[in-house]
Amino acid sequence: MSTAPVLPARTDGRSTDASIAGVRRGRRGGWRFHAIMTPLSLLWIAPMIFVVFVAVRSFGDLTDRGLAALPLSIDLSGFVTVFTAGLVGEALVNSVIVTIATVFLTLLLATWAAFALSRFHIPFRRTILLVMLAGNLLPPQILLIPVARITEGLGIYDTLAALVIVQVGFGLGFYTFVLHGFMRAIPPEIFEAARVDGAGEIRTYWQLVLPLCRPSLAALAALATTWIWNDLIWALTVLRTETNFPITAALLNIQGGYVSQWNVVASGAIVAALPTAIVFFAFQRHFVSGLTLGSGK
Amino acid sequence: MPSVVWFFLLIPLAVELAWVFWPAINSFWLSLTRWNGIGDPEFIGIGNFERLLSDPIFGQAILNNVIWVIGFGGFSVIVGLSLAVALNKPRRGVGFYRSAIYLPMVFSLAVTGLFWRVIYQPDGAVNAFLGSIGLGSLETQWLANPDTALYAVLVAAVWRQVGYIMVLYLAGLKGVDPTLEEAAAVDGASPWQRFWRIVMPQLSGVNSVVFAVTVIDSLRTFDIVWAMTRGGPYNSTQLLSTYMYQTSFTVLDLGYGSAIAVVIFALAIVFIITYLARAAKED
Incomplete structure (x- = not known):
């Protein structure tokens, strides 16, 4: 478990007043913000998507085309094994x-x-x-x-x-x-x-x-x-x-x-x-x- | 005071004493013994600690733990703080970006480890990506190569930790007075100056918390290494916690394992106290 503590929950609703500064530079910095954050978020999600792709491919397909290939069809035999083999x-x-x-x-x-x-x-x-x-x-x-x-x-x-x-x-x-x-x-x-x-x-x-x-x-x-x-x-x-x-x-x-x-x-x-x-x-x-x-x- | 209140206090206290403090005290005593789990522990004084000094695997584990604290702490703070600053102000897409960064932290470290094991396979995503951008010469068996294994595990751990650090800093940034930053902006301070001179000093509380939490977490780190490499290959990813576990529950050298646990405790205690001092101040 992660060591948790240290900041009391704040309920003072201060987060909204920060938007004044945000709006002022909004237009100019907008595209740059998304240009950095979009790829970064995708990078963060990519490992999960990759694992899902591996999970929905058949064992034969994995050995034939390697782990990194994109799934061509959906094969749930991995999930079937996980549940039926009592795992x-x-x-x-x-x-x-x-x-x-x-x-x-x-x-x-x-x-x-x-x-x-x-x-x-x-x-x-x-x-x-x-x-x-x-x-x-x-x-x-x-x-x-x-x-x-x-x-x-x-x-x-x-x-x-x-x-x-x-x-x-x-x-x-x-x-x-x-x-x-x-x-x-x-x-x-x-x-x-x-x-x-x-x-x-x-x-x-x-x-x-x-x-x-x-x-x-x-x-x-x-x-x-x-x-x-x-x-x-x-x-x-x-x-x-x-x-x-x-x-x-x-x-x-x-x-x-x-x-x-x-x-x-x-x-x-x-x-x-x-x-x-x-x-x-x-x-x-x-x-x-x-x-x-x-x-x- | 009504007796029922004592009942309210003493039951939880007794549970914690029995399952946390009593075992902890026992570990100190066991660290001074030789014991294989059968029969009675045999008292040998500080023999186990002397043995630690000349144990190359222990030395390796200490070194790896130092690399781990610096890498795990450094990268998750740099990335987590940058993201918190970037995603602090409400604007379009912030909710989505935040969720994407948070999501990994709800997975267990064991699940995270397995995810990344799949990714690091020789024909997995990392090598395929390197090959596709013309860096095929860097391809390696990330987890089987003693030179890269520790860092490969570290990347997985940081991937999961960044969201948590970002949460802590986002909460801290809410407490930063925006008028000070506005005033500095009017006076012509650049965003970079405003961050380091105005915002950062106001985050000193969060910083000390993040620091303590990171070090304590680093010393505890076990699951992700166990799920990915079990300390191998050739002890290249051995941390104090995994070495302690192996020594105790695989080799059954329980006295020696306890000695390693005591070392982990001794390293953690300073940071535990730092953390408690902060908690006491707020209470």
């Missing part, structure tokens, strides 16, 4: 289970910790918050061997439960930190009113804090979904049996098992990439604002 079906299910469970549990626990730390006078609360964040910044390498050993000791090595709990623990600090920032920003009068109405802590959390945090929870969920889905190193650390692998780890097996059958490898990569691409397009705004959460001015 990804189970892995996709594993990935869905692990991702949903991890995102849900992480955000649940993170809202608890953030609620406690932001609204109550807990001694050393700043230190606790920063230590929790520090945990998320550690290089995972320092955790791998002991984590594998602990899961063995608990008898959950090689289970999806192990993969979920490890990722929940590792991610918690970051989500807690970001949510803490949001909860601090809720005006105290709102809590005062709730208290006067006789709402207890649990009701305040459930009926007040959670609904108010919905936008940031959505951004964090979009972000967490792609991070968890994309994980490889934790899967390689706590799982051994192939049928338990999530899609990323299964993908590396396809690569090993179908050497030189590049249409199969490319198809597998596309199948693994599609879910996160869909999340991205569906939640692009949330996703992008999520990336800058917690990252300062």
Whole structure:
């Protein structure tokens, strides 16, 4: 997972006033802008298009005309192999289970910790918050061997439960930190009113804090979904049996098992990439604002 | 304070202590032992660290990591910042261009690695492109050639990272006061001067974040190398993280692997603290 934080979400709508300067030099610089940006964007997209082209060609065609040739006809046998040879079906299910469970549990626990730390006078609360964040910044390498050993000791090595709990623990600090920032920003009068109405802590959390945090929870969920889905190193650390692998780890097996059958490898990569691409397009705004959460001015 | 609040705090805290801090402490202890995963670890003091000093593969991994930090950080910042400046102001096509640059960052590093493996094949897109523009003499087996493999992996990683850096700088640019730039423009400052004298100083916060994030990410980099080359050929793409993983889980030299993990931690900690100091200031 990518280290995320550092810029608070800005909602001051300042982006529009920059257009004054933009308009002034618009006409003159316009064609030059597009002359540079269009090829650059195409260059950025080209690797993806190339992989799609490889995925939709037949194995025979790839060996005859080479990987770089353009497809003359569409042949989906790569995708057929990926699904029928039992390469990804189970892995996709594993990935869905692990991702949903991890995102849900992480955000649940993170809202608890953030609620406690932001609204109550807990001694050393700043230190606790920063230590929790520090945990998320550690290089995972320092955790791998002991984590594998602990899961063995608990008898959950090689289970999806192990993969979920490890990722929940590792991610918690970051989500807690970001949510803490949001909860601090809720005006105290709102809590005062709730208290006067006789709402207890649990009701305040459930009926007040959670609904108010919905936008940031959505951004964090979009972000967490792609991070968890994309994980490889934790899967390689706590799982051994192939049928338990999530899609990323299964993908590396396809690569090993179908050497030189590049249409199969490319198809597998596309199948693994599609879910996160869909999340991205569906939640692009949330996703992008999520990336800058917690990252300062 | 109501007891339910302690419950809210202590459960998440306990999970993180058990799955992050306790294992981390264990690694420090394991780094002082010899252990193959069976039986009890045998305490050998700083023996593993002495061994690291004379281990040529470790030296190679350190060197590769230095190249990686500079290349990965340098290129993604230069490209990401330039693109953020170019795509900051709303104009036609900006949405499309931004999406194109963002898209790779939603793919996993494993997927990115496989994409580029296909592209780097001897008869793949890179060589075909070089051949078509008359640079056929540069064609090589990018991932099988020890001289090019590391840089080939680096290009793939930068391709994915640029979008993220651009997001961070776009957010930073929103906080830049446009009136200052206007005033400087009126005073006759060139766009180049305005960028370096007016805009850049206001981005110092983002810069320090990007710097810390880049170094921490570089030291963690594992997936993309593992998916593309597994550290080969001849350790030419070995990074500290991949060497640590191989030593620990392929060779089962767990004490030595822990020692490498401790080195990674020691290198990362300065930047973790930098990052935390910033986070603390904002909180």
